[in-house]
Amino acid sequence: MLRRCFLMALLLPGSWAMAAEPSAAERGYKTLTGKGFIPAAWREAAYDNLWKQWPGVTQKPADYDAAVRDHYGLPEAPYPNGKYPMGLRAGTLFFMKGVSLDCMLCHGGSVMGKSYVGLGNASLDVQAVFEDLSLADGRSGRLPFTFSNVRGTSEAGGMAVYLLGFREPDLKVVPKRKDLGLHDDMCEDTPAWWLLKKKKTMYHTGGADAASVRSKMQFMMTPITMASEFHKAEPAFRDIQAYLKTIEAPKYPLPINTEIADKGKGLFQDNCAKCHGTYGEKWTYPNKVVPLAQIGTDPKRYEGIEDKFGLYYNQSWFGKEQPGWLLDDMATFATAGYQAPPLDGVWATAPYFHNGSVPTLDDVLNSKNRPKLYTRSFRTDATAYDSAKVGWKVTPAKEADPSQPPYERRKIYDTSKPGRSNAGHTYGDHLTDDERKAVIEYLKTL
Numbered sequence: 371m372l373r374r375c376f377l378m379a380l381l382l383p384g385s386w387a388m389a390a391e392p393s394a395a396e397r398g399y400k401t402l403t404g405k406g407f408i409p410a411a412w413r414e415a416a417y418d419n420l421w422k423q424w425p426g427v428t429q430k431p432a433d434y435d436a437a438v439r440d441h442y443g444l445p446e447a448p449y450p451n452g453k454y455p456m457g458l459r460a461g462t463l464f465f466m467k468g469v470s471l472d473c474m475l476c477h478g479g480s481v482m483g484k485s486y487v488g489l490g491n492a493s494l495d496v497q498a499v500f501e502d503l504s505l506a507d508g509r510s511g512r513l514p515f516t517f518s519n520v521r522g523t524s525e526a527g528g529m530a531v532y533l534l535g536f537r538e539p540d541l542k543v544v545p546k547r548k549d550l551g552l553h554d555d556m557c558e559d560t561p562a563w564w565l566l567k568k569k570k571t572m573y574h575t576g577g578a579d580a581a582s583v584r585s586k587m588q589f590m591m592t593p594i595t596m597a598s599e600f601h602k603a604e605p606a607f608r609d610i611q612a613y614l615k616t617i618e619a620p621k622y623p624l625p626i627n628t629e630i631a632d633k634g635k636g637l638f639q640d641n642c643a644k645c646h647g648t649y650g651e652k653w654t655y656p657n658k659v660v661p662l663a664q665i666g667t668d669p670k671r672y673e674g675i676e677d678k679f680g681l682y683y684n685q686s687w688f689g690k691e692q693p694g695w696l697l698d699d700m701a702t703f704a705t706a707g708y709q710a711p712p713l714d715g716v717w718a719t720a721p722y723f724h725n726g727s728v729p730t731l732d733d734v735l736n737s738k739n740r741p742k743l744y745t746r747s748f749r750t751d752a753t754a755y756d757s758a759k760v761g762w763k764v765t766p767a768k769e770a771d772p773s774q775p776p777y778e779r780r781k782i783y784d785t786s787k788p789g790r791s792n793a794g795h796t797y798g799d800h801l802t803d804d805e806r807k808a809v810i811e812y813l814k815t816l
């Protein structure tokens with residue numbers, strides 16, 4: 371009898387079990403925050419010895435994990451991650467404990483003292499993370515190309531171009547790298563993941579279908595990931611995609627003057643909505659790509675991903691993704707310029723533009739007032755936040771001097787350097803100071 375009950379329990383799908391089944395988005399969050407997709411690249415001791423690479427530091431700091439977070443601009447993880455900050459994680463390296471990286475290295479940020487999965491990390495020194503972990507592991511700190519020229523930005527596009535060069539179209543690894551046009555002066559700011567649900571096309575140029583799952587797997591391309599791993603991981607990335615589409619923009623945490631914001635809403639409808647859409651319950655988003663000559667922002671990101679890469683990508687496993695029966699492959703494509711992003715949660719996503727060249731909303735809307743040569747604390751608490759201009763507080767800097775260590779030089783944003791121009795997007799210039807203030811007050815409500 372007991373045995374028969376046991377068999378029945380196995381055969382009948384228990385409704386209680388169905389109810390407890392997690393949704394795709396829930397599974398996606400768990401996978402994203404709980405599991406690494408690439409093997410560890412360094413031994414665990416590399417993390418513990420990072421401080422030995424810090425200029426002028428002679429003994430291990432007392433609160434070590436906090437010191438690591440501060441040195442590299444890595445936020446505390448808002449999910450269980452052991453001693454590691456968001457972006458680093460425990461992994462294994464040839465059966466030993468190791469340190470690995472995950473998507474939140476660039477896609478986990480912090481603002482007003484709070485960490486968010488999906489906020490681009492605008493404080494990260496990704497160049498130092500890679501160099502120091504390798505040096506602390508007893509290896510050379512030389513990277514094959516520059517991973518970051520200026521703190522808070524990365525050459526993520528260059529990484530994808532470099533890594534795809536080591537793959538056959540079916541993703542088998544080849545020893546000799548194909549030249550797909552490598553550039554390392556794009557200075558990319560990481561977009562917030564909560565904008566993805568409104569987008570038809572993604573990336574700064576709008577050059578890929580936002581629904582593509584495989585495009586989001588490019589980060590797995592380290593040469594130690596075998597081709598079969600990509601096939602195996604695709605269902606998990608489908609879940610991650612479902613999770614990304616559920617992320618909501620965080621609400622502005624300080625008081626908002628609703629009367630002024632209402633006035634700003636009208637100005638926004640007249641001056642901005644045709645490109646950035648409308649907000650509220652019945653939102654619209656035109657998904658507009660503005661030609662480069664018209665938008666006038668820095669061209670390096672636009673030029674930096676060449677057709678050579680796009681054509682090869684489209685021939686590869688990445689480009690051969692069929693979203694459904696009789697539907698076309700999800701290829702990448704050339705566009706005319708940069709995509710006007712939705713502005714939900716824009717108060718939290720400073721600095722602005724695809725190259726993070728403009729530190730506040732006030733400066734976005736007043737192109738003549740934009741700082742040209744500046745630095746910031748790279749902290750993300752309330753004292754680092756500029757609630758008057760809405761964005762990060764910056765201080766004027768002197769031109770970087772070659773005698774300074776590269777870690778210090780990367781803290782200086784010099785808009786005269788390649789990839790870092792802060793020109794263009796002059797759509798707020800004709801507004802009066804009061805009108806600009808009103809538009810900013812409205813932007814806080816999005």
Ligand code: HEC
Nearest residue numbers: 472473475476524526558559560561572573574575586589
């Ligand atoms: C080294 C930093 C870095 C890492 C690691 C990284 N990304 Fe990104 N990601 C970026 C940058 C920078 C962009 C913007 C690229 C561009 O258009 O220039 C981006 C763009 C995206 C976008 C498109 C966003 C939009 O609205 O256009 C998605 C989605 C995304 N990444 C998902 C992921 C996932 C999933 C992972 C992990 C598997 C990951 N990324 C790992 C830096 C990174």
Ligand code: HEC
Nearest residue numbers: 641642645660665667708709710719722723724734797798
């Ligand atoms: C003709 C289309 C167009 C108009 C009009 C326009 N924008 Fe934009 N906007 C863009 C594009 C394109 C970008 C991206 C530029 C880049 O990253 O290089 C952008 C970027 C921005 C950003 C930075 C977003 C980020 O996360 O980096 C803000 C903020 C912004 N616009 C606000 C406004 C406001 C406010 C107005 C109205 C006063 C306005 N825009 C009018 C096209 C437009």
